[in-house]
Amino acid sequence: MGLSLIIILFKGYYLKSNKEIYNDAAKFFMKIFAINFTMGVITGIPMEFQFGTNWAKFSELTGGIIGQTLAMEGTFSFFLESSFLALFIFGEKLMGQKLHFLTGFFVFLGSWASGYLILATNAWMQHPVGYEILENGKFVLTHFSKLFSNPWLLPAFLHNQMASLVTSSFVVASIGAFYLLIKKHEAHGKLFLKTGVIIGLISSLLVAFPTGDLNAKNVAKYQPAAFAAMEGIFETEDAGAEIVLIGQPNMVEKKLDNKIAVPNILSFLTYQEWDKQIIGMDHFDESELPDNIPALYYSYHIMVGLGTIFIGIMGISILFLYRKKLYNFKPLLWTILFLVPFPFIANITGWYVAELGRQPYLVYGLLKTVDGVSLTVSSGNTLFTLLGFVALYMLLGLLFLVLVGKTIYHGPQHQKH
Numbered sequence: 409m410g411l412s413l414i415i416i417l418f419k420g421y422y423l424k425s426n427k428e429i430y431n432d433a434a435k436f437f438m439k440i441f442a443i444n445f446t447m448g449v450i451t452g453i454p455m456e457f458q459f460g461t462n463w464a465k466f467s468e469l470t471g472g473i474i475g476q477t478l479a480m481e482g483t484f485s486f487f488l489e490s491s492f493l494a495l496f497i498f499g500e501k502l503m504g505q506k507l508h509f510l511t512g513f514f515v516f517l518g519s520w521a522s523g524y525l526i527l528a529t530n531a532w533m534q535h536p537v538g539y540e541i542l543e544n545g546k547f548v549l550t551h552f553s554k555l556f557s558n559p560w561l562l563p564a565f566l567h568n569q570m571a572s573l574v575t576s577s578f579v580v581a582s583i584g585a586f587y588l589l590i591k592k593h594e595a596h597g598k599l600f601l602k603t604g605v606i607i608g609l610i611s612s613l614l615v616a617f618p619t620g621d622l623n624a625k626n627v628a629k630y631q632p633a634a635f636a637a638m639e640g641i642f643e644t645e646d647a648g649a650e651i652v653l654i655g656q657p658n659m660v661e662k663k664l665d666n667k668i669a670v671p672n673i674l675s676f677l678t679y680q681e682w683d684k685q686i687i688g689m690d691h692f693d694e695s696e697l698p699d700n701i702p703a704l705y706y707s708y709h710i711m712v713g714l715g716t717i718f719i720g721i722m723g724i725s726i727l728f729l730y731r732k733k734l735y736n737f738k739p740l741l742w743t744i745l746f747l748v749p750f751p752f753i754a755n756i757t758g759w760y761v762a763e764l765g766r767q768p769y770l771v772y773g774l775l776k777t778v779d780g781v782s783l784t785v786s787s788g789n790t791l792f793t794l795l796g797f798v799a800l801y802m803l804l805g806l807l808f809l810v811l812v813g814k815t816i817y818h819g820p821q822h823q824k825h
Contacts, residue, residue, distance in 0.1 A: 423509055435500075488517065535631075587819070593819040642689050643688045699767045
């Protein structure tokens with residue numbers, strides 16, 4: 409999703425400047441986008457099938473609501489994105505440059521609309537609104553508009569999109585750094601590196617504030633048990649809560665071991681009051697707490713820690729760019745090159761925070777995870793199919809790396825019109 413925005417920026421610059429290097433960049437990254445898109449379709453379809461296989465009861469009870477947004481995503485966004493992707497890749501000479509830009513814009517629009525509609529589904533599961541529960545236990549939608557005015561939705565969507573932009577900008581910057589280090593496609597390498605670090609710094613800042621801040625405040629407001637767990641607050645702190653920088657959850661003694669914390673900062677960040685009470689895990693019944701508190705706590709701190717590192721490295725890169733030293737400073741180029749897996753890790757841990765925090769519920773406060781599984785599917789069947797998917801996805805992952813690696817190796821192809 410982030411890459412689609414970068415692509416239309418390149419294409420827009422080409423229309424404005426008529427410099428072929430921008431058009432080369434747009435077409436080059438659209439190839440990488442197409443590989444990502446294809447892998448997304450291949451790996452995403454089995455996930456949708458799981459609604460009817462492993463989660464039949466959940467689908468039966470909530471299908472009247474989540475089916476709305478998921479059907480819209482498939483019918484509108486997916487087809488918009490896939491149709492115009494083909495036109496962008498194959499139709500440049502036939503359509504001309506302005507229409508070619510328009511096809512790229514629709515790819516961007518479709519990909520972001522997909523994210524919005526899927527996040528609308530997830531937002532309802534995190535904070536259900538506009539529903540009614542019938543006597544048979546099924547959820548029905550009473551206010552369609554409330555799905556899209558859900559207070560959980562906009563902060564989650566914007567945070568997700570900025571995270572995708574962080575990931576894409578780091579990929580773009582790392583490819584640029586790679587070309588400069590091997591002294592190949594250097595003009596393109598400089599463009600990619602410059603674009604990547606500028607967008608990388610902006611998006612890294614935005615993913616922290618305001619989008620990350622708004623998300624954390626939503627968790628504190630609507631899922632206080634998850635907030636206490638991810639911040640490592642075992643006991644309610646009445647006179648202001650500290651923010652923990654480092655510490656290990658001790659689930660036996662209900663405390664953090666070896667912690668390094670800054671007093672009262674968490675209360676200020678959450679409520680803008682230094683001495684505001686933050687509810688701890690001792691306030692909740694054990695059955696209402698997230699199932700895996702250590703995993704939630706570590707995922708949250710890995711995500712935040714990596715985000716802080718991203719801001720620092722991109723900030724340093726901008727400083728070197730401003731001083732015209734970035735392209736020749738090899739330690740920083742190597743750092744940017746090898747940093748590329750970490751935004752993916754930050755995204756994964758971010759989703760761990762969202763989904764582990766919601767436990768033990770599928771629909772927060774209303775439908776527990778244990779009540780949403782398929783009653784006729786045994787644990788052995790689930791484990792067998794899981795292992796099969798892991799093996800298949802590993803093969804697809806290797807194929808993905810080979811295809812992207814070959815595309816990067818061949819580099820942007822300059823073509824005269």
